[in-house]
Amino acid sequence: MTEQQAALLALLDLQAVDSELHAIMVKAKSLQESEHVKSLLARRAQAIEAAKQLDARGKEAASAVDGADTKVREIQARIDRDSERLNHGGTAKDLMGIQHEIDTLTKQRGHAEDAQYQAMEHAEAVAADREQKLPLLRAADAQARDAVSERDRGLAELQDRHRELTAQRPERVSAVGDETLVARYDSLRNARGGGRIAVARFERETCGACGTHMSPGDAQLILNAPAGTIPTCIECSALLVR
Ligand SMILES: [Zn+2]
Numbered sequence: 001m002t003e004q005q006a007a008l009l010a011l012l013d014l015q016a017v018d019s020e021l022h023a024i025m026v027k028a029k030s031l032q033e034s035e036h037v038k039s040l041l042a043r044r045a046q047a048i049e050a051a052k053q054l055d056a057r058g059k060e061a062a063s064a065v066d067g068a069d070t071k072v073r074e075i076q077a078r079i080d081r082d083s084e085r086l087n088h089g090g091t092a093k094d095l096m097g098i099q100h101e102i103d104t105l106t107k108q109r110g111h112a113e114d115a116q117y118q119a120m121e122h123a124e125a126v127a128a129d130r131e132q133k134l135p136l137l138r139a140a141d142a143q144a145r146d147a148v149s150e151r152d153r154g155l156a157e158l159q160d161r162h163r164e165l166t167a168q169r170p171e172r173v174s175a176v177g178d179e180t181l182v183a184r185y186d187s188l189r190n191a192r193g194g195g196r197i198a199v200a201r202f203e204r205e206t207c208g209a210c211g212t213h214m215s216p217g218d219a220q221l222i223l224n225a226p227a228g229t230i231p232t233c234i235e236c237s238a239l240l241v242r
Contacts, residue, residue: 008241010175010241011185011199017165017172020159022195024165037147044144054130054137068116075109098217129207181230190235202240204229210239 001009082102086095176182188198200208205219212235214222222240225231231240 047140207233209235
């Protein structure tokens with residue numbers, strides 16, 4: 001094997017590391033921008049808002065019941081006081097006045113009791129609605145949390161592998177043993193936005209980087225490239241290893 005052949009084979013090993021590093025970055029970006037996670041987080045935010053509203057409605061309904069209870073109790077206290085006065089006796093006119101007041105208060109108590117009943121019914125309906133919706137809201141919350149932790153687990157795995165490969169890279173670079181060749185490789189790899197395949201095998205008249213199948217004439221030029229030169233792909237400029 002010539003020195004150049006050995007350098008190119010080592011460069012293929014370096015390319016394998018760089019390709020995996022690039023794939024990791026692409027995958028990490030897509031995980032970070034995951035629409036699935038985004039939509040679950042949006043649903044979670046809606047669920048939290050809905051749960052707050054349900055709590056607020058519950059408190060409002062409970063305080064309406066308290067208010068209605070107080071009103072009934074207050075009217076009842078006045079009726080009790082008047083009944084007491086009635087029992088103590090007095091002039092016929094006084095007693096008639098008191099009795100009239102008791103009648104009026106009794107009517108008021110009836111209305112207050114109706115309102116109390118309605119407030120209780122409303123509070124029960126609100127509580128039932130909350131009971132029914134809360135599990136769905138909790139599920140939306142749990143689903144979003146799961147999706148986020150799964151994404152973060154995936155990202156952590158990618159980060160570990162990225163660290164591993166980055167540590168391997170200098171060794172692969174020195175294995176090539178040709179700084180000029182590595183520099184040429186790096187500049188091809190980082191051209192046009194980066195992440196390109198800069199070196200590939202040329203097999204079955206096809207570029208292993210871009211998949212272009214060469215005409216017999218172009219293939220012959222690549223296969224018969226003079227010693228000391230490295231043939232490149234006419235389509236993607238990748239260095240080709242024969
Ligand atoms: Zn190519």
